[in-house]
Each structure stands twice: as structure tokens, then as C-alpha cells.
Amino acid sequence: MTDQPNQHPGINISHARPEDGRHTEVTVFGFWTFLMSDAIIFALLFATYATMVNRTAGGPTAAELFDITNAFIETIVLLASSFTFGMGAVALKEGRVGGVRLWLVVSLVLGLVFIGLELREFAGLAARGATAQASGFLSSFYVLLSTHGLHVLFGCLWIVVMLAQISVFGLNRQVRSRILRLGLFWHFLDLVWIVIFTVVYLPAVAT
Amino acid sequence: MNTSMLLGKLSLDALPFYSPIAAAGAAVIVFGGLGVIALITWLRAWPYLWREWFTSTDHKKIGMMYVGLALVMLMRGFVDALMMRAQQAMAMNAEGYLTPDHFQQIFSSHGTIMIFFMAMPFLFGLMNYVVPLQLGARDVAFPLMNAISFWLTAAGAALVMVSLVIGVFSTGGWSGYPPYTELSYSPTVGVDYWIMALLVSGVGTTLGAINLVVTIYKMRAPGMKLMQMPLFCWTALCASLLAVFALPGLTVAAGLLGLDRYLGMHFFTNDGGGNVMNYANLFWIFGHPEVYILILPAFGIFSSVIPTFSQKKLFGYNVLVYATMCIAVLSFTVWLHHFFTMGADANVNAFFGIMTMVIAVPTGVKVYDWILTMFRGRLRFDTPMLWSIAFIVTFVIGGMTGVILAIPPLDYVFHNTLFLIAHFHNMLIPGVLFGLFAGYAYWFPKATGFPLDEAWGRRAFIFWVVGFYLAFMPLYALGFTGAPRRMAYYDQPEWQIYFVIAAIGALSVLAGIICQVIQLVVSIRNRDRTTSFAGDPWGGQTLEWATSSPPPEYNFAVLPRVNSLDAFEEAKESGQPYVWPEKYDPIEVPRNSMTGVLLGGTSFVLGFAAVWHIWWLAALSLLGVIGIVIARSFATDTTRFISADEVKAHESRWRTAVLAQGKASS
Ligand code: HEM
Numbered sequence: 001m002t003d004q005p006n007q008h009p010g011i012n013i014s015h016a017r018p019e020d021g022r023h024t025e026v027t028v029f030g031f032w033t034f035l036m037s038d039a040i041i042f043a044l045l046f047a048t049y050a051t052m053v054n055r056t057a058g059g060p061t062a063a064e065l066f067d068i069t070n071a072f073i074e075t076i077v078l079l080a081s082s083f084t085f086g087m088g089a090v091a092l093k094e095g096r097v098g099g100v101r102l103w104l105v106v107s108l109v110l111g112l113v114f115i116g117l118e119l120r121e122f123a124g125l126a127a128r129g130a131t132a133q134a135s136g137f138l139s140s141f142y143v144l145l146s147t148h149g150l151h152v153l154f155g156c157l158w159i160v161v162m163l164a165q166i167s168v169f170g171l172n173r174q175v176r177s178r179i180l181r182l183g184l185f186w187h188f189l190d191l192v193w194i195v196i197f198t199v200v201y202l203p204a205v206a207t
Numbered sequence: 208m209n210t211s212m213l214l215g216k217l218s219l220d221a222l223p224f225y226s227p228i229a230a231a232g233a234a235v236i237v238f239g240g241l242g243v244i245a246l247i248t249w250l251r252a253w254p255y256l257w258r259e260w261f262t263s264t265d266h267k268k269i270g271m272m273y274v275g276l277a278l279v280m281l282m283r284g285f286v287d288a289l290m291m292r293a294q295q296a297m298a299m300n301a302e303g304y305l306t307p308d309h310f311q312q313i314f315s316s317h318g319t320i321m322i323f324f325m326a327m328p329f330l331f332g333l334m335n336y337v338v339p340l341q342l343g344a345r346d347v348a349f350p351l352m353n354a355i356s357f358w359l360t361a362a363g364a365a366l367v368m369v370s371l372v373i374g375v376f377s378t379g380g381w382s383g384y385p386p387y388t389e390l391s392y393s394p395t396v397g398v399d400y401w402i403m404a405l406l407v408s409g410v411g412t413t414l415g416a417i418n419l420v421v422t423i424y425k426m427r428a429p430g431m432k433l434m435q436m437p438l439f440c441w442t443a444l445c446a447s448l449l450a451v452f453a454l455p456g457l458t459v460a461a462g463l464l465g466l467d468r469y470l471g472m473h474f475f476t477n478d479g480g481g482n483v484m485n486y487a488n489l490f491w492i493f494g495h496p497e498v499y500i501l502i503l504p505a506f507g508i509f510s511s512v513i514p515t516f517s518q519k520k521l522f523g524y525n526v527l528v529y530a531t532m533c534i535a536v537l538s539f540t541v542w543l544h545h546f547f548t549m550g551a552d553a554n555v556n557a558f559f560g561i562m563t564m565v566i567a568v569p570t571g572v573k574v575y576d577w578i579l580t581m582f583r584g585r586l587r588f589d590t591p592m593l594w595s596i597a598f599i600v601t602f603v604i605g606g607m608t609g610v611i612l613a614i615p616p617l618d619y620v621f622h623n624t625l626f627l628i629a630h631f632h633n634m635l636i637p638g639v640l641f642g643l644f645a646g647y648a649y650w651f652p653k654a655t656g657f658p659l660d661e662a663w664g665r666r667a668f669i670f671w672v673v674g675f676y677l678a679f680m681p682l683y684a685l686g687f688t689g690a691p692r693r694m695a696y697y698d699q700p701e702w703q704i705y706f707v708i709a710a711i712g713a714l715s716v717l718a719g720i721i722c723q724v725i726q727l728v729v730s731i732r733n734r735d736r737t738t739s740f741a742g743d744p745w746g747g748q749t750l751e752w753a754t755s756s757p758p759p760e761y762n763f764a765v766l767p768r769v770n771s772l773d774a775f776e777e778a779k780e781s782g783q784p785y786v787w788p789e790k791y792d793p794i795e796v797p798r799n800s801m802t803g804v805l806l807g808g809t810s811f812v813l814g815f816a817a818v819w820h821i822w823w824l825a826a827l828s829l830l831g832v833i834g835i836v837i838a839r840s841f842a843t844d845t846t847r848f849i850s851a852d853e854v855k856a857h858e859s860r861w862r863t864a865v866l867a868q869g870k871a872s873s
Pocket residue numbers: 285288289291292314315317318319321322326379380381382628632635636639640678691692693694713716
């Protein structure tokens with residue numbers, strides 16, 4: 001709390017709702033810090049994947065396994081969910097409860113579809129013998145993807161909780177601030193997925 | 208090993224009857240624990256502890272609980288050290304009294320405990336207590352999350368303690384290198400305990416660090432610019448940022464090792480395409496910054512203590528701030544010096560060797576700043592200052608041996624010898640531990656209202672310093688003659704005398720610790736005579752001294768306005784150190800909450816169940832953790848108001864104490 005509170009780009013909501021400003025300033029900044037830490041976890045998993053990608057131990061390789069079409073559909077689904085979440089954020093700003101609910105539910109469904117697609121891919125791979133135990137390469141592949149997937153699952157749970165909180169509390173300050181942070185989380189996962197697509201799937205088709 | 212649905216791998220075999228010594232250790236823990244529980248029950252102190260401490264969200268109480276945890280764990284870690292010293296003193300051409308396996312467990316638990324459950328909680332405790340006060344804030348940014356951080360750390364420590372009684376601890380050292388720690392070579396639950404303890408407490412530490420970062424950026428008193436923060440806050444900020452960025456390395460390293468062990472994956476195995484070097488890199492990308500997470504706040508403590516007891520302002524504040532930031536950044540560029548010998552080519556080694564030497568430069572700058580702070584000061588030699596002076600001298604020696612180790616060709620000679628053990632204890636004991644002791648003595652009267660006994664403090668100091676030199680200087684010599692670390696017994700007669708001297712040193716440290724225990728008892732006994740509510744026993748320069756001792760729950764009735772460095776000192780010089788307005792406002796503070804204890808407890812069960820493969824319990828407690836968090840998110844009535852009358856009563860009592868003290872001294 002300095003004299004001129006400095007505000008973070010993108011979360012400057014003080015002019016719309018001054019009373020939200022200070023509270024959000026602190027919690028959202030904290031959440032950014034958490035996301036930085038989380039981003040490093042992903043960065044290290046990416047580095048691990050990069051060093052393991054050729055350690056196939058005689059098993060199947062990336063080029064043999066990965067199906068870019070499925071990954072592409074997953075990408076579209078996840079990007080769409082980010083868009084729908086963005087619509088929810090607009091509704092939130094305008095204070096339309098119905099809009100927020102609707103868009104949160106749509107994003108939730110898209111998130112669950114994504115998880116479903118991912119599980120289907122895993123099942124398909126496992127059926128071909130490409131399990132996480134098959135090689136160092138596959139271990140790093142599965143762990144990278146399921147860390148992301150578990151994050152998405154967690155995000156879905158969070159959406160459900162927020163839907164419940166909207167029913168209980170309406171769009172009060174707490175709820176608004178939490179949805180804001182949930183949004184950051186959700187978009188962050190999108191970003192991570194784009195990197196997964198680029199680092200995991202694209203090179204596999206390129207070779 | 209058989210596994211059952213109900214109890215997983217757990218059976219009566221888990222009890223430590225494999226060796227009488229392990230059984231005795233377990234008995235001490237069990238009976239000690241039962242004794243404490245009985246005592247609390249007898250004193251009927253449970254409701255009090257629950258209400259005032261366990262459920263507290265006050266940063267000061269949480270800070271004190273952290274320090275309490277650290278002191279208990281220091282005892283445990285030190286008993287381990289004594290046992291190792293005794294073993295090596297007698298194990299010349301003999302087996303000694305410990306089996307090799309038991310010896311390995313001991314150095315592993317010693318290292319793990321000292322770093323993660325002694326030094327870290329001690330630091331977080333002091334930072335928790337002091338940083339908000341120095342910033343002129345009412346609390347940390349997220350008080351409940353603060354409690355959660357503490358209880359997760361405590362849960363991790365409890366897992367290590369339980370391993371003494373149920374099952375075994377890791378034999379893989381504090382760094383847990385695979386492939387040795389993989390299932391094929393370490394089939395017992397030891398490594399799993401190590402993994403779970405680190406993962407659980409790691410979450411706590413990450414949350415705690417985030418909390419401090421946000422507090423320092425966002426909660427400073429009105430007007431306080433970043434460059435007007437006390438240096439301790441700067442070091443706390445840099446250490447917390449390091450924790451936020453570095454701890455993921457540990458989480459990933461330990462997590463992937465766990466996946467290898469639990470799900471049969473191949474990250475670090477010898478076969479199946481595993482890559483052990485990945486582990487070394489991941490672990491030390493965390494591990495090297497970790498040593499700066501430990502040392503930076505200690506530097507901050509010295510930077511608070513030395514000016515106060517030199518009765519001067521800190522010399523070169525700006526330089527110290529920049530040096531701290533340089534160290535924080537550079538600490539991410541040196542990790543490979545922990546494994547020069549593991550196959551990197553000469554150019555890579557040269558790069559990391561040079562970076563390691565570069566990091567000595569800002570550190571050296573700091574040493575000069577402290578010395579120049581003392582130069583021409585009016586020095587007072589109270590115990591906090593004694594620890595600081597011992598630190599400066601001893602730390603410089605350790606720094607120089609560090610530069611030796613930074614030269615790759617020399618590291619090839621010293622790697623894995625006792626020279627290395629001597630070097631890092633030479634940094635950690637004077638650097639971190641003496642800093643923590645200095646801080647403990649310095650802020651103790653703030654936290655409790657009465658000072659620690661000086662006489663016993665000095666005795667402890669002397670025993671510790673003498674003990675340190677006796678215990679670790681011989682290890683340099685042993686390292687020169689090639690004695691390896693982690694050695695249960697040996698057959699070189701000329702080594703034994705050094706080990707005996709080192710054991711004597713450890714006994715001297717033991718005497719120091721006993722003095723510290725006595726000191727605490729004596730200080731508490733004498734408190735009626737020594738208590739002072741006025742709050743500024745040392746003539747402090749920073750805002751934590753501008754409160755009563757102990758400070759009220761809300762810290763500051765009126766948030767101070769700050770427009771200079773060393774705000775309290777400035778206020779004193781302007782003749783108006785204290786502000787007591789006519790009228791007070793009610794103050795909003797967080798309510799107590801049992802979320803922290805519950806989460807800590809559930810996470811402990813989760814870790815324990817995972818160690819023993821009791822999957823139903825693990826699943827249940829995981830659901831518990833999630834459920835607790837969700838349930839808490841529905842709580843609304845989370846703050847309460849301290850009435851203006853109550854504030855006024857406290858402030859006028861404090862004012863009376865300050866005025867009385869002013870009269871007495873003038
Ligand atoms: C209080 C006096 C202490 C004594 C007498 C002592 C003694 C020892 C001994 C004998 C070892 C094993 C050396 C070997 O491998 O042969 C050791 C290892 C270690 N100590 Fe200490 N120590 C002390 C304090 C500390 C402190 C304060 C810390 C950290 C803050 C610490 C951290 C470690 C670590 C990380 C290891 C390496 C464990 C491993 O090999 O994995 N020690 N210490």
C-alpha cells in the first residue's frame with residue numbers, strides 16, 4: 001500500500017469497481033506469483049521431455065505414435081474454452097449473473113471434452129503398448145501431459161465451485177475476484193498447451 | 208513384501224527392532240511425545256494452545272511456532288550429528304556401534320532435517336515475525352495461507368520423525384541421488400518418506416514464500432518506498448523470490464523419482480531409457496539457490512544487528528541491496544559446480560567455475576559493508592553482536608574454501624571428500640545458524656517482552672564457536688588426505704585422531720546447546736524482573752521496535768507514515784518517536800481458523816498413507832484436503848474487529864511503559 005498504488009496490466013478494474021481495486025490488487029498479484037512458480041514446474045517438465053524424447057529404449061518413437069489431428073482438435077477445444085471464458089469475464093464486468101453462469105458452464109463442458117479427448121488418446125496409446133512404463137521418453141510424455149491435464153481437471157472443479165458460490169453468494173466481491181483468478185489460471189493452461197503442441201506434437205509430424 | 212488392502216505394506220516388521228540403537232531412538236521419540244502430551248493434558252493447556260496458537264492466523268504467533276519447530280528439529284538433527292561423530296571416532300578398523308545401513312540413515316536424516324526442517328522453518332519464522340513489523344504492516348498479505356504454510360511444514364517434519372518409529376528413513380543422503388534411490392536399489396520405504404516429507408513441506412514453503420513476496424510488494428506502510436525498506440526485508444524478498452522460482456526444481460525432481468518408484472516409470476532408472484543426469488540437474492537447479500534462500504535472510508539479520516550494536520547506520524545500504532539482488536540472480540547460474548566430475552566437458556565446467564567465483568564478489572562486498580558499519584562505531588557486545596562477529600571471521604574462511612572447490616581441477620580432487628563437508632558446514636553454521644541465533648537473541652525480547660539471559664548466552668556462544676572450529680577444521684585436513692564423506696568406517700590409522708578431535712568439537716557444541724536450553728529456562732524464570740513492555744531494548748532503528756513488546760495483535764494502531772530509511776531512527780532524531788493519537792478506530796483482523804491445522808494433519812496422513820501404499824487412506828485424505836479447501840472457500844465471516852476501546856487500552860498501557868522508561872533513563 002504505497003501512495004500511488006501501482007496496478008498490474010490487464011487487471012486494472014479499479015475504475016469500474018473502486019472497492020474491488022485494493023483487494024484484487026493483492027490477491028491477483030499473489031496469484032500471478034503462484035503462476036510463475038507453476039510455470040517453472042512446466043518449464044522443467046518441458047526440459048525433461050526435451051532431453052528424453054530420443055530415449056525410447058527400443059520402443060515406439062514420437063513420430064510413430066502421435067496423431068496430430070487429435071492434438072489439433074484438443075487445441076481447438078481448449079482455445080475455444082478460453083474464448084468462452086473471456087465472454088464470461090465480459091459478463092462479469094457488466095454484472096450479468098446469467099451470462100457468467102452460462103459461459104462458465106460452456107467453458108466447463110469444453111474443459112471436460114478436452115480431458116475426454118486426452119484420455120482417449122492415452123487409451124489408444126496404451127493399447128498399442130505405449131505406456132508410461134515403456135520408456136523414459138513415454139514417461140516424460142505422459143507426465144508432462146497429465147500434469148497439464150490434471151491442472152485442467154482442477155480448473156473444472158474450480159468452475160463447479162464457483163458456480164455453486166454464485167448461487168449462494170451472487171456476484172459479490174469475493175466471487176468476482178475468484179472468477180478473475182480462475183480466468184488467469186484457465187488462460188495460463190491454454191498457453192501451456194500451445195507449448196505442448198509445439199514441443200511435443202509438431203516435431204513428431206515434422207520428422 | 209506382502210501388501211494388504213487395509214494396511215498396505217505396513218506391518219509389525221515396521222517397528223525398529225532391527226537394531227537396539229534404532230529401537231532406543233524410537234523409544235525416545237515415542238516417550239518424549241507421550242510425555243509432552245501428558246504434560247499438556249496435566250496442565251490442561253489444550254484449549255489454550257488450540258485457541259491461542261494452533262488456530263491462530265497472527266503472523267507473530269505463526270512465526271514463533273515456526274521457530275519452536277525449528278528448535279525441536281535442531282535437537283533431532285544434532286543428535287544425528289553426535290551419533291555420526293561418535294561412530295567415526297571409534298570406527299577405525301572396527302565396525303563401530305552403528306551398522307552401515309543405520310549410519311546412512313543418520314546422515315540422510317541429519318542433512319534433510321538440518322536444511323529443510325531446521326534452517327528453513329527457523330528463517331521463515333523470523334521472516335514471518337519481523338517482516339510485517341519492519342514494513343509497518345498489520346499482518347502478511349494472506350494470514351490464513353500463512354497458517355497453512357506452517358502446518359504443511361510441520362506435517363513434513365512429522366513425517367521425518369515418524370520414520371524413526373515406523374519403518375526406516377532414506378539412506379540416499381539429503382540429495383537423494385538415483386539410481387541408488389530407485390526401487391531396485393532402495394526397496395524399503397525410506398526414500399518414500401524422504402519424498403513425501405519434501406513434497407508436503409515444499410508446498411508449504413512455496414505458499415509461505417508467495418505470501419512474503421506479496422506482503423513486501425503490497426503491504427508496506429504508507430509512503431515507504433522499496434529503497435526505504437530495512438535490509439532484512441530486502442533479503443527476505445530476494446530469498447522468497449528464489450524460493451518461488453527454485454522450489455519447483457525440488458518438486459519435479461522428487462516427484463519424478465516418486466513416479467519411478469510408485470508407477471515404474473523410467474525417468475532416472477538405469478534401464479528403460481532413464482537419465483540420471485537429469486536428476487542431478489533438476490535437484491541442483493533447486494539446490495544451489497536453496498543455499499542462498501538460507502543465507503540471504505541471515506545476511507539480512509546481520510545487517511539489522513550490526514548497525515544496532517555499532518550504534519551507527521548501516522554502511523552502504525544501496526550497495527547491500529544491489530549485492531543481494533546480484534547474488535539472487537547469479538545463484539541460478541552456478542548449479543553445475545555440484546557435479547563437475549559427472550561428465551560435463553571442460554568448457555562447461557570452466558563456465559560454471561567462473562560463475563561460482565563471480566558470486567563471491569557481491570558476497571565479499573557485503574562483508575566489507577558490515578566491517579565498515581562497525582568501523583568507528585560505539586560497539587556493544589551483546590550476544591547478537593557476538594554471533595555476528597564470529598560469523599564474519601568464520602564465514603570468510605568458508606568462502607575461501609568455496610573458491611577452491613569452484614576450480615574444477617581442484618574439485619576433481621576434493622569432490623566427495625570431507626573437505627566438502629567442512630566447506631559447507633563452514634558456510635551453514637556461521638552463516639545461517641549463527642545468523643539465526645543472532646536473530647533469535649535480537650528479536651526474542653520483542654516477541655516475549657523479556658530478554659534472553661546474557662551470561663548463558665555468552666557461554667553458549669563460546670562453546671558453539673570453539674566446538675565449530677574443533678569439529679570442522681580437522682575435516683579439511685582429512686579431506687586433503689582423501690577421506691571420503693559418508694564413510695561408516697575406515698582403515699587408515701592416521702585419520703582417527705582427526706575424527707576424535709571432531710568428536711570433541713561436537714561435544715563442545717552439545718555443551719553450547721545445553722547452555723541455550725538453560726538460557727531459555729533461566730530467562731523465563733527471571734522474567735518478572737526483566738520484562739519491559741516499552742519495546743525498544745536495544746535502541747533499534749527500524750519499525751519493529753516502534754511497538755510494544757510483545758506487539759498487539761494488530762501491530763500498529765495507526766499505520767506509520769514512512770519517508771526515509773530506518774524510519775524509527777529518523778523519528779527518534781526528530782524527537783517524535785511515537786505517535787499516540789487522541790482517538791482510535793476499530794481494527795479489522797482475521798479470525799482464528801482451524802483450516803491450517805486440519806490441512807496439515809490431513810496432508811500428514813496423505814503422506815503417511817502414500818509411503819505405506821495404503822491407497823484407500825491416501826484417496827480419502829486427498830479428498831479431505833480438497834474438501835477442506837472448498838469448505839473454507841464458503842466461509843464468509845472471516846474477520847473480526849478489535850474495538851477502539853480495546854486498542855486504546857493497549858496503547859495507553861504501552862505509552863505509560865514508554866514514559867516510565869524515559870523517566871528512569873533520564
Ligand atoms: C551442529 C553441528 C553439526 C555437526 C557436528 C554436523 C556433522 C555432520 C556430519 C558428521 C555429517 C556427515 C559427514 C559425512 O558425510 O561423513 C554431516 C552432513 C551434513 N550436514 Fe551437518 N553437522 C552439523 C550441523 C549442520 C547444519 C547446521 C546443517 C545445515 C543447516 C548441516 C547440514 C548437513 C548436510 C546437508 C549434510 C550432508 C548429508 C548428506 O551426506 O547427505 N549440518 N554433518
